Amino acid sequence: xxxxxxxxxxxxxxxxxxxxxxxxxxxxxxxxxxxxxxxxxxxxxxxxxxxxxxxxxxxxxxxxxxxxxxxxxxxxxxxxxxxxxxxxxxxxxxxxxxxxxxxxxxxxxxxxxxxxxxxxxxxxxxxxxxxxxxxxxxxxxxxxxxxxxxxxxxxxxxxxxxxxxxxxxxxxxxxxxxxxxxxxxxxxxxxxxxxxxxxxxxxxxxxxxxxxxxxxxxxxxxxxxxxxxxxxxxxxxxxxxxxxxxxxxxxxxxxxxxxxxxxxxxxxxxxxxxxxxxxxxxxxxxxxxxxxxxxxxx
Amino acid sequence: xxxxxxxxxxxxxxxxxxxxxxxxxxxxxxxxxxxxxxxxxxxxxxxxxxxxxxxxxxxxxxxxxxxxxxxxxxxxxxxxxxxxxxxxxxxxxxxxxxxxxxxxxxxxxxxxxxxxxxxxxxxxxxxxxxxxxxxxxxxxxxxxxxxxxxxxxxxxxxxxxxxxxxxxxxxxxxxxxxxxxxxxxxxxxxxxxxxxxxxxxxxxxxxxxxxxxxxxxxxxxxxxxxxxxxxxxxxxxxxxxxxxxxxxxxxxxxxxxxxxxxxxxxxxxxxxxxxxxxxxxxxxxxxxxxxxxxxxxxxxxxxxxxxxxxxxxxxxxxxxxxxxxxxxx
Amino acid sequence: xxxxxxxxxxxxxxxxxxxxxxxxxxxxxxxxxxxxxxxxxxxxxxxxxxxxxxxxxxxxxxxxxxxxxxxxxxxxxxxxxxxxxxxxxxxxxxxxxxxxxxxxxxxxxxxxxxxxxxxxxxxxxxxxxxxxxxxxxxxxxxxxxxxxxxxxxxxxxxxxxxxxxxxxxxxxxxxxxxxxxxxxxxxxxxxxxxxxxxxxxxxxxxxxxxxxxxxxxxxxxxxxxxxxxxxxxxxxxxxxxxxxxxxxxxxxxxxxxxxxxxxxxxxxxxxxxxxxxxxxxxxxxxxxxxxxxxxxxxxxxxxxxxxxxxxxxxxxxxxxxxxxxxxxxxxx
Numbered sequence: 001x002x003x004x005x006x007x008x009x010x011x012x013x014x015x016x017x018x019x020x021x022x023x024x025x026x027x028x029x030x031x032x033x034x035x036x037x038x039x040x041x042x043x044x045x046x047x048x049x050x051x052x053x054x055x056x057x058x059x060x061x062x063x064x065x066x067x068x069x070x071x072x073x074x075x076x077x078x079x080x081x082x083x084x085x086x087x088x089x090x091x092x093x094x095x096x097x098x099x100x101x102x103x104x105x106x107x108x109x110x111x112x113x114x115x116x117x118x119x120x121x122x123x124x125x126x127x128x129x130x131x132x133x134x135x136x137x138x139x140x141x142x143x144x145x146x147x148x149x150x151x152x153x154x155x156x157x158x159x160x161x162x163x164x165x166x167x168x169x170x171x172x173x174x175x176x177x178x179x180x181x182x183x184x185x186x187x188x189x190x191x192x193x194x195x196x197x198x199x200x201x202x203x204x205x206x207x208x209x210x211x212x213x214x215x216x217x218x219x220x221x222x223x224x225x226x227x228x229x230x231x232x233x234x235x236x237x238x239x240x241x242x243x244x245x246x247x248x249x250x251x252x253x254x255x256x257x258x259x260x261x262x263x264x265x266x267x268x269x270x271x272x273x274x275x276x277x278x279x280x281x282x283x284x285x286x287x288x289x290x291x292x293x294x295x296x297x298x
Numbered sequence: 299x300x301x302x303x304x305x306x307x308x309x310x311x312x313x314x315x316x317x318x319x320x321x322x323x324x325x326x327x328x329x330x331x332x333x334x335x336x337x338x339x340x341x342x343x344x345x346x347x348x349x350x351x352x353x354x355x356x357x358x359x360x361x362x363x364x365x366x367x368x369x370x371x372x373x374x375x376x377x378x379x380x381x382x383x384x385x386x387x388x389x390x391x392x393x394x395x396x397x398x399x400x401x402x403x404x405x406x407x408x409x410x411x412x413x414x415x416x417x418x419x420x421x422x423x424x425x426x427x428x429x430x431x432x433x434x435x436x437x438x439x440x441x442x443x444x445x446x447x448x449x450x451x452x453x454x455x456x457x458x459x460x461x462x463x464x465x466x467x468x469x470x471x472x473x474x475x476x477x478x479x480x481x482x483x484x485x486x487x488x489x490x491x492x493x494x495x496x497x498x499x500x501x502x503x504x505x506x507x508x509x510x511x512x513x514x515x516x517x518x519x520x521x522x523x524x525x526x527x528x529x530x531x532x533x534x535x536x537x538x539x540x541x542x543x544x545x546x547x548x549x550x551x552x553x554x555x556x557x558x559x560x561x562x563x564x565x566x567x568x569x570x571x572x573x574x575x576x577x578x579x580x581x582x583x584x585x586x587x588x589x590x591x592x593x594x595x596x597x598x599x600x601x602x603x604x605x606x607x608x609x610x611x612x613x614x615x616x617x618x619x620x621x622x623x624x625x626x627x
Numbered sequence: 628x629x630x631x632x633x634x635x636x637x638x639x640x641x642x643x644x645x646x647x648x649x650x651x652x653x654x655x656x657x658x659x660x661x662x663x664x665x666x667x668x669x670x671x672x673x674x675x676x677x678x679x680x681x682x683x684x685x686x687x688x689x690x691x692x693x694x695x696x697x698x699x700x701x702x703x704x705x706x707x708x709x710x711x712x713x714x715x716x717x718x719x720x721x722x723x724x725x726x727x728x729x730x731x732x733x734x735x736x737x738x739x740x741x742x743x744x745x746x747x748x749x750x751x752x753x754x755x756x757x758x759x760x761x762x763x764x765x766x767x768x769x770x771x772x773x774x775x776x777x778x779x780x781x782x783x784x785x786x787x788x789x790x791x792x793x794x795x796x797x798x799x800x801x802x803x804x805x806x807x808x809x810x811x812x813x814x815x816x817x818x819x820x821x822x823x824x825x826x827x828x829x830x831x832x833x834x835x836x837x838x839x840x841x842x843x844x845x846x847x848x849x850x851x852x853x854x855x856x857x858x859x860x861x862x863x864x865x866x867x868x869x870x871x872x873x874x875x876x877x878x879x880x881x882x883x884x885x886x887x888x889x890x891x892x893x894x895x896x897x898x899x900x901x902x903x904x905x906x907x908x909x910x911x912x913x914x915x916x917x918x919x920x921x922x923x924x925x926x927x928x929x930x931x932x933x934x935x936x937x938x939x940x941x942x943x944x945x946x947x948x949x950x951x952x953x954x955x956x957x958x959x
Binding site: 344345458459460461488489490491492493494496515516517518519521522541542545555556557558559560561562563569570571572573576577 | 687688794795796797824825826827828829830832833851852853854855857858881891892893894895896897898899900901902910911913914
């Protein structure tokens with residue numbers, strides 16, 4: 001038992017050092033530091049919100065028609081919406097939904113896109129051509145439009161919109177992964193693996209994939225914001241989350257109608273969309289710096 | 299005889315550090331280094347010894363995270379470290395110029411050779427376009443390039459590596475510098491091309507009055523082209539002297555170890571002897587003499603005190619406790 | 628006495644026989660990426676390597692030596708020719724059969740930095756060959772890896788670290804440990820010390836020599852540095868633009884270099900002796916591109932003694948006595 005721990009400790013020690021180094025870089029740049037803290041805040045909100053917001057029932061759909069359109073006050077920090085629900089609670093619970101969407105969609109997109117790209121790049125030939133033709137087809141559509149079309153086709157719901165966005169998003173990772181695979185397969189350590197007799201799939205898994213991740217991780221963190229924005233846009237158009245789900249885009253969409261008299265119903269969810277997307281953008285910059293091998297100590 | 303020569307460059311008490319995540323890399327710690335006018339001088343050492351950083355510091359090309367902590371670099375009587383950036387720009391390319399290692403990335407691929415050569419001339423010398431072109435063609439001839447007029451109109455990628463390096467040398471000499479720094483300028487070339495470039499450098503030495511500082515890891519190149527040489531290890535200068543003297547009689551244990559490591563043609567049976575140990579971590583360099591952990595003749599004093607540079611015979615200086623204090627420099 | 632000596636050398640089996648080996652790379656151009664010409668990287672190369680010996684292959688950039696090394700291991704597929712290893716032509720083998728043979732033939736690369744996967748621990752790097760071919764449990768692998776590391780002069784706990792924590796020389800040692808993990812018979816050494824400092828190079832060369840004796844290895848040592856080749860090789864082959872121009876024992880080559888290119892190479896090496904200043908450089912111009920090699924003898928454009936015939940006829944590699952082969956019309 002102790003043996004196992006000792007061994008495991010030795011194996012992950014370098015990873016821990018890497019983490020330490022990454023935090024150092026983060027600390028140096030004030031912008032990335034702020035974005036990191038903000039993301040941690042958002043994650044904690046997402047986790048704790050349903051248990052700690054003042055009016056959890058607001059998020060679930062309980063209505064108080066007599067309390068509709070109350071402006072922000074001590075009782076309702078962000079005011080109430082058209083159904084009398086506490087906007088503050090709804091926005092905070094919405095954080096969970098948005099982050100959830102981001103994680104799931106990107107995960108799905110990577111699941112499809114990464115392997116396709118790596119196989120296309122490493123194996124080459126006809127397989128590469130086939131995969132890239134399909135990828136190019138998808139790439140020729142602007143992602144929002146494609147997601148839109150797919151959502152319409154699949155019917156408006158949160159789950160459908162997530163799938164639609166994932167389908168619109170995967171080709172970008174394929175292209176990135178393919179580029180990486182092509183340059184990495186020329187490296188001596190890959191040739192060494194071939195010389196030893198390691199099979200194609202093992203090479204792709206152990207050698208190509210781990211070394212391709214850098215630009216993909218940077219892109220994925222950038223995309224987080226983009227995906228959340230797209231999901232919000234779809235909900236805004238009525239194609240994503242349906243009422244009474246406290247999804248930000250949906251809240252902006254409904255609030256828009258009452259904006260002139262009750263600005264708070266649309267503004268606060270919109271603000272959170274802004275903060276979240278901006279934060280992930282800045283984070284991806286910081287990550288890019290961290291993962292850039294030029295900064296690695298020799 | 300040495301005193302008759304004028305000093306061109308003198309580096310005094312130069313300390314350069316690099317600030318990194320793991321700590322401060324004490325890259326260069328040079329007490330004293332002198333270059334005379336009109337000589338070819340070799341600065342030799344292995345990876346990490348600080349020779350390139352030292353050379354770059356002469357042109358004040360050290361940037362973040364590197365910092366020149368203190369020291370004096372006296373060139374033609376003036377301390378370069380005290381000059382403004384504006385002044386330095388006037389010196390670079392004109393009074394001091396540099397040729398780098400990789401001929402492929404030192405030339406801008408989107409401009410013709412003629413464009414790049416005339417630009418250097420126009421910046422530093424007040425001449426018109428036509429005159430600049432003529433001067434450029436003349437220096438291309440100087441470096442033995444075939445058909446210089448044609449080469450003026452050619453792009454870098456159309457030339458071979460050897461020719462590109464000649465162009466770089468020509469451009470470096472175009473404004474009659476007092477000092478030409480060649481930083482590993484033949485390391486990326488094939489051996490037959492390298493031989494041609496070294497021969498060219500030797501010929502140029504006869505024709506021009508500039509001093510040439512050869513920065514290289516290759517002792518043989520130094521033997522072929524230089525009059526004097528300084529050996530660096532872990533940021534320190536450990537031995538300086540005339541080339542003929544040094545190769546016949548190396549004094550510092552590191553220099554001796556280095557010479558023993560070189561496979562020499564015709565000495566097949568002799569086993570190559572490397573140097574024990576590894577290049578030290580420059581964030582925590584060894585105390586006292588930085589070579590002591592690897593030295594076969596380490597004494598107690600070597601571990602605690604840093605040896606001073608002493609002149610053991612005319613022009614031959616060593617920084618090592620094995621050699622008594624005859625004359626402090 | 629001479630007779631007995633001759634007998635002994637011929638009793639040594641040829642471990643590897645290279646016959647008519649060619650590797651041409653297509654150059655594509657035009658809108659439809661048609662093949663417009665060929666880079667003749669390796670053009671009709673023949674030689675043998677006897678068991679236990681070291682054959683040095685020397686040449687400058689574009690001569691094809693690197694391609695040769697990789698083609699012999701079928702890391703690059705040859706365009707034509709036979710590679711006969713212990714009697715079997717490995718060019719004809721299927722993927723599966725080749726895989727088994729990979730245990731016998733390995734390679735060490737030039738670039739210490741990129742020859743190791745930066746994301747794998749040293750243990751993983753060195754154990755990969757073992758895990759690919761054998762089913763061993765964890766402890767067994769730990770043992771073998773630590774033995775291999777000790778053999779190449781590294782400490783046991785190097786296993787747990789990552790490549791970037793090591794110096795260039797140490798990285799090369801790790802690469803060597805990986806190459807000998809499967810107990811191969813034949814190793815292609817592709818400029819293993821060119822990227823190292825001279826004092827580190829000396830130690831790595833000593834290590835390679837030691838391992839050859841201890842493990843009975845046969846080496847193909849590729850380098851551009853003749854002085855290093857001299858230290859490690861028994862026989863030397865000089866390559867120029869894809870062809871062998873001279874092959875002989877190493878002593879013979881330096882004593883009596885016959886081909887003008889060999890002479891130029893030897894002349895061009897800077898010697899660490901300031902009293903021997905190389906005066907005349909025996910060869911002019913730069914190495915031509917292997918895409919459009921000069922007609923006839925490929926060296927004629929730079930050769931100080933070329934004649935009109937050299938421009939037309941291509942010389943063949945012939946034995947001028949004592950197993951000394953030259954490809955030069957002037958030797959006829």
